[in-house]
Each structure stands twice: as structure tokens, then as C-alpha cells.
Amino acid sequence: MNQMFCPNCGHCRKSEFVFCGVIAQAAAGSDTALWESRPVTPPRAMKVRDERWIHQYGCAQWIRVTRDLRNKEVLKVYRIERSEMRGEGDL
Numbered sequence: 001m002n003q004m005f006c007p008n009c010g011h012c013r014k015s016e017f018v019f020c021g022v023i024a025q026a027a028a029g030s031d032t033a034l035w036e037s038r039p040v041t042p043p044r045a046m047k048v049r050d051e052r053w054i055h056q057y058g059c060a061q062w063i064r065v066t067r068d069l070r071n072k073e074v075l076k077v078y079r080i081e082r083s084e085m086r087g088e089g090d091l
């Protein structure tokens, strides 16, 4: 997977994005996931998870990516609003 989707910019090179940690485990088939205030290390059993990425070399927006770890397929991409970044200090 050499490309990633940004809600602002469309499909861009994956090298423009920086992985910033795991948000929470997402239930398979669910649109919702628990938000945790800090990135956590995923347990080995986790199959689908929400991750926080930033389009560092593009629009500099935070995005949430729901990804299936078994095949690394990106299932959904969401824009992260600043108000969602509670507990993150000045991020």
C-alpha cells in the first residue's frame, strides 16, 4: 500500500503521512470506537484498530484510520476535529 487517503487531499503518497499511535480497538463492522486520550500498545489479539495519523507533508490534518491488521487494509478514514483531541495538551 503506497497510497493513503486524506479526507482533505484525496489519495496521496503514504510517505506524506506519519503514524502517531493507536486510538482504540474498533469492533469489526462498527462505526464507533472508544476514544482513549493516549495512544496505547495494542494487544496481540487485536485484529481491527483505530489509528491516529497526521498528513505531515500535506494538509497537516490529523486523521483517524480504521485498519484491519490481518491484511493491513484501510477500512475507513475520518477527519479528527480539534475538539476530539481532549487530554492531548496543545496538539
Ligand SMILES: [Zn+2]
Pocket (backbone or CB within 6 Å): 006, 007, 008, 009, 010, 055, 058, 059, 060, 061
Ligand atoms: Zn491532507
